[in-house]
Amino acid sequence: MQAKEAAERLKITQRMLRHYEKEGLLEVGRTLNGYRSYTEADLRRAGRIRDFIATGFSTREIRAMAACLSDEGSGPCEGGVEKLREKLEHIDRLRAELDEKRGAVIDRLGTLQNGLATISSR
Amino acid sequence: MQAKEAAERLKITQRMLRHYEKEGLLEVGRTLNGYRSYTEADLRRAGRIRDFIATGFSTREIRAMAACLSDEGSGPCEGGVEKLREKLEHIDRLRAELDEKRGAVIDRLGTLQNGLATISSR
DNA sequence: CCAAAGCCTGACCTACATGTTAACGTTAGA
DNA sequence: TCTAACGTTAACATGTAGGTCAGGCTTTGG
Structure with a gap:
């Protein structure tokens, strides 16, 4: 294409x-x-x-x-093996952070929507 | 501090x-x-x-x-809510890719080390 | 009191993602 | 055939993370 x-x-x-x-x-x-x-x-x-x-x-x-x-x-x-090892560390650390982040974002989304719902239902 | x-x-x-x-x-x-x-x-x-x-x-x-x-x-x-949603998409997509990639890296590490072991044991 | 080590601000420099624009070739439809 | 829409390259511009360095305080230990 x-x-x-x-x-x-x-x-x-x-x-x-x-x-x-x-x-x-x-x-x-x-x-x-x-x-x-x-x-x-x-x-x-x-x-x-x-x-x-x-x-x-x-x-x-x-x-x-x-x-x-x-x-x-x-x-x-x-030197691929070392690079790969380093990269693995990075990836794993990032995965953990992304998980945290994901949780935080989802929580926050919930909170915001509850807040909005609360306001709009007044 | x-x-x-x-x-x-x-x-x-x-x-x-x-x-x-x-x-x-x-x-x-x-x-x-x-x-x-x-x-x-x-x-x-x-x-x-x-x-x-x-x-x-x-x-x-x-x-x-x-x-x-x-x-x-x-x-x-x-517009905070939409931005958060977009970011979530990126994060989730990447998480999946990182998982894939992580598997590939581990495989690759194994292959390389086997190769090296094979060579050094000759 | 002096020197070493910390802190502060401010300026300059680099790398890189990304946008925009100019100048120009190609293709497809009226 | 003319025009609109698409493609190409190349150049220039901007925003931002991040390094580094200079000039000048403050604190601390000998």
């Missing part, structure tokens, strides 16, 4: 799709006329990138992860 | 503590000599700010939320 549709489906801008590409996070094929042609797999990958960025990862970090996480190519994974 | 200890306990820099303050996310008392004096409550709050930032919230968003998240003041909470 073309850029416009891809961006719409991902709810990001075409600008950011190009940005991911320039940062080496995504490779997108071209049609004869030079237009980008996004596959469904591209969309899924881009969606993950979008979420990682929205959750505080830099393109640099994402790039490092991508190299080490690929199923094939045990090739260019320099 | 003083700035140095606060920063050490939070594992961030004094710079960032001051930054939070300047951004209006944190109010810290002063001693007679003008030094900041952090209470335990300040630490907890700063820790939360740190985690929010590390998880992709901007100071602007946190500020908006702070209004929404405070236990009192149901006052200036414009």
Whole structure:
């Protein structure tokens, strides 16, 4: 599919799709006329990138992860084991924080809605 | 407590503590000599700010939320509920991906270590 | 009293996500 | 054929996290 549709489906801008590409996070094929042609797999990958960025990862970090996480190519994974270990720590810590956060947000949502309900039912 | 200890306990820099303050996310008392004096409550709050930032919230968003998240003041909470919902979506989506990824990382670690063990035992 | 170590403010610099705009090629419909 | 809508690249602009450094207090231990 073309850029416009891809961006719409991902709810990001075409600008950011190009940005991911320039940062080496995504490779997108071209049609004869030079237009980008996004596959469904591209969309899924881009969606993950979008979420990682929205959750505080830099393109640099994402790039490092991508190299080490690929199923094939045990090739260019320099010092990969340590990096992976570090990353695991980060991920686990983040998971815990996200859980906390999630709970807090949900609680708060409840409180707000109760508050609003209380007010509007006066 | 003083700035140095606060920063050490939070594992961030004094710079960032001051930054939070300047951004209006944190109010810290002063001693007679003008030094900041952090209470335990300040630490907890700063820790939360740190985690929010590390998880992709901007100071602007946190500020908006702070209004929404405070236990009192149901006052200036414009559109807060929707924002909270959006963030929840991101968080949940990412949680799922992190789980996936975590599994992949663990597998990959195993593979690498087996590989190394195989080599070193030759 | 002096030096070391802390604190303060303010300014400057970097990295990076993201928006916007200009200049230009392509495609499809009236 | 003309125009609108789409695509492309490249350049410039902005907002913000975060580092670092300078100049100048205060506190504390020898």
